[in-house]
Amino acid sequence: MIYESLPNGRWTRIVTLHPATDANSTIVCTLQTVPLDGAIYEAISYVWGDPNHTRQILCNGRLLDVTVSLHGALQRLRRLPENGDRNLWADAICINQSNTVERNSQVSMMASIYERAAAVHVWLGEDVQGHAQGAFELIEEINDYHDGDYISDEEYVSYEWPDPPSSDQSFLDPRRWKHLQALSQLPWFNRLWVLQEVGVAGTVDVHWGNSVIKFSNLTTCSLYIDQRPYFLPFISECGGGFYNIIEAGNLIWCTYESKRSWKNERPYLRFYVNHPDIQQRRQFMNVLWAGARFTASVAHDYIYALLGHPSARRPDGVDFVKVDYSKSLNDLYLDVAEKLLAQAHGDLTLLSAVYHTGNSLTTGPSWVPQWHQSHPSMIAPLAGEHVWYNASLSESTEPKIPVMAGLVEGARLYVRGIAFDTVSTCSAAFDKSPDAALNHPVEAAWSLFQPLSGTEVLDALSLVLVCDMDGHTLDAAEENIRKHKTSFVSYCLAETTLDPAIKSGIVRINEPLPVEGDGVQYRMMVRIYCPGRKVFKTASGRFGLGPSAMRPGDICCILFGACVPFVIRRCDQAFKLVGECYIHGVMRGEIVAEEPLQKRGVEQIVFT
Numbered sequence: 361m362i363y364e365s366l367p368n369g370r371w372t373r374i375v376t377l378h379p380a381t382d383a384n385s386t387i388v389c390t391l392q393t394v395p396l397d398g399a400i401y402e403a404i405s406y407v408w409g410d411p412n413h414t415r416q417i418l419c420n421g422r423l424l425d426v427t428v429s430l431h432g433a434l435q436r437l438r439r440l441p442e443n444g445d446r447n448l449w450a451d452a453i454c455i456n457q458s459n460t461v462e463r464n465s466q467v468s469m470m471a472s473i474y475e476r477a478a479a480v481h482v483w484l485g486e487d488v489q490g491h492a493q494g495a496f497e498l499i500e501e502i503n504d505y506h507d508g509d510y511i512s513d514e515e516y517v518s519y520e521w522p523d524p525p526s527s528d529q530s531f532l533d534p535r536r537w538k539h540l541q542a543l544s545q546l547p548w549f550n551r552l553w554v555l556q557e558v559g560v561a562g563t564v565d566v567h568w569g570n571s572v573i574k575f576s577n578l579t580t581c582s583l584y585i586d587q588r589p590y591f592l593p594f595i596s597e598c599g600g601g602f603y604n605i606i607e608a609g610n611l612i613w614c615t616y617e618s619k620r621s622w623k624n625e626r627p628y629l630r631f632y633v634n635h636p637d638i639q640q641r642r643q644f645m646n647v648l649w650a651g652a653r654f655t656a657s658v659a660h661d662y663i664y665a666l667l668g669h670p671s672a673r674r675p676d677g678v679d680f681v682k683v684d685y686s687k688s689l690n691d692l693y694l695d696v697a698e699k700l701l702a703q704a705h706g707d708l709t710l711l712s713a714v715y716h717t718g719n720s721l722t723t724g725p726s727w728v729p730q731w732h733q734s735h736p737s738m739i740a741p742l743a744g745e746h747v748w749y750n751a752s753l754s755e756s757t758e759p760k761i762p763v764m765a766g767l768v769e770g771a772r773l774y775v776r777g778i779a780f781d782t783v784s785t786c787s788a789a790f791d792k793s794p795d796a797a798l799n800h801p802v803e804a805a806w807s808l809f810q811p812l813s814g815t816e817v818l819d820a821l822s823l824v825l826v827c828d829m830d831g832h833t834l835d836a837a838e839e840n841i842r843k844h845k846t847s848f849v850s851y852c853l854a855e856t857t858l859d860p861a862i863k864s865g866i867v868r869i870n871e872p873l874p875v876e877g878d879g880v881q882y883r884m885m886v887r888i889y890c891p892g893r894k895v896f897k898t899a900s901g902r903f904g905l906g907p908s909a910m911r912p913g914d915i916c917c918i919l920f921g922a923c924v925p926f927v928i929r930r931c932d933q934a935f936k937l938v939g940e941c942y943i944h945g946v947m948r949g950e951i952v953a954e955e956p957l958q959k960r961g962v963e964q965i966v967f968t
Contacts, residue, residue: 362391362420363456370396372466372473373454375419377434379441387417387434391453396472401447403477405557405564406433407485407547408452408657419453426452433483436567449473460685468683470553471668475560475618482558484546487569494539496573499581501531506584507628524590537594543568544602552654552661555608555647556668559616563625576625579609583632586610589832592880604653611650611742615642617670640744644671644680645700649713649742652731659689662731663696689732690724697728698768704743707754708775708921712740712940715892716909721929725771726936727967736892739827739905739940740924747834749923752777753949772934773967780951781916781943783927786896789908801825801890802852806862808895809903818869820903820944822848824895826885827905827942831878845870846877851886854879889942902946907939914938917965918951934966 409429564575715735
């Protein structure tokens, strides 16, 4: 028998990996029970892989099946005899996975386990196609170039972007980016648990085959790439995996708090994590939203895998929720949603995280985010961020309506709002993959928004598809409508395969507008906002971009405490929350500002 019951309290198991001279020899290890506090070990962060594809190791004198992925990590970390044993922690070996009580206990300690580790080793897998060295060299080169613009005496001294590099810079060679694309598509970058495993760690080494790089170097590179517009074409080619790295870096990895952290290894990272904008993002809702982009085999883990984040603790230090895999998923999500709303003090940003697919509108409270479901980017800013949207005038110093937001009774949510329009027609939902049919939103909007006889309607079309956001700032794109329109025209003519008749129509309506705009930037914004949504037209002739679950007859409303409008659906004496939306012409509080408001029908809205 390999596993004996763990003592009560903060105890775990450590696997001692014995050395070998032959890399292909059987892996031999010893499993021992130890008190977590005071134990000396290194932890492994890896992807389990196919549970049916296993290799055998010798543990405590008995054969034990482990996945091929973990077997590869143990081989990579095994020392030569002259270097001695190595104490490691790996969940598949150190936790008795068949014991639910033990699993609950160990999962609740997971953040402490990785935080206390002397080092964390990320195992990405074997470098089968030979991309590792090229990827790591590209990362180091990008960092070296951009560090040189900012660092003086090992301190980050500027927040201004440098001039774009010359086109002959070797890191702008598209052929080299195939290595970074291969890196970003590795399964580890999609695994939910790695967010916490790395976030709390002291120092982290990333192993890909025989190549190794500091995780701080990889994260620094992802931040540089995200913040430089000249990298946009390369990000597009890298695909969704790289977006995961960027989101994790911005919203999770850089918002963990720990005294001994890899985030102190580079000057730019030290500056970035302490910047006020990053501090404001340190909210559990943002962590959950970013985590929903990743994958987990158990839906409960979309909460439990992130409980090590500092925002998951109440002010009194008590955990946000307790780990309990026997609790129903609906009850868990409802519990989390109620606590998040209680902390938000009338801010309804949480409702923008709601995204329905299939029958999810009828299987639980419609206003509760389903964190395990894939969702598009939010239209509303994340908690702690501020953009120009202000549909309910909640940012006004003199709100016209007393806010009663987020009162929860059982599974019902009580809010105040104004129903002001209905959906008359909508397109089919755009593919949720950002790489699919990029011209489709333009074609759908062109058909839906007819007649397009003048620039006003075409301007609305171009703004709706990007939710009126300037890709370089947090300002409204319409503030510089000429620049926006040139980017839209450039996108339509150069970046898509639109029907020639649509292209000529766009050019005709926009003449004599030049077409030297930033079509790449517009394409990026379309990729952010359109996948998983529909363009629609209301009964009063407004245009918008809304959730995929919307249908004709749904109601457009303003909810007080939210900065964007919502689509809702009447259901008996209550409503279902279909999802957030962008509606051209109402995003600055125009509906709320109309007089007299009483005629608009401010009402209590009950969501079930």
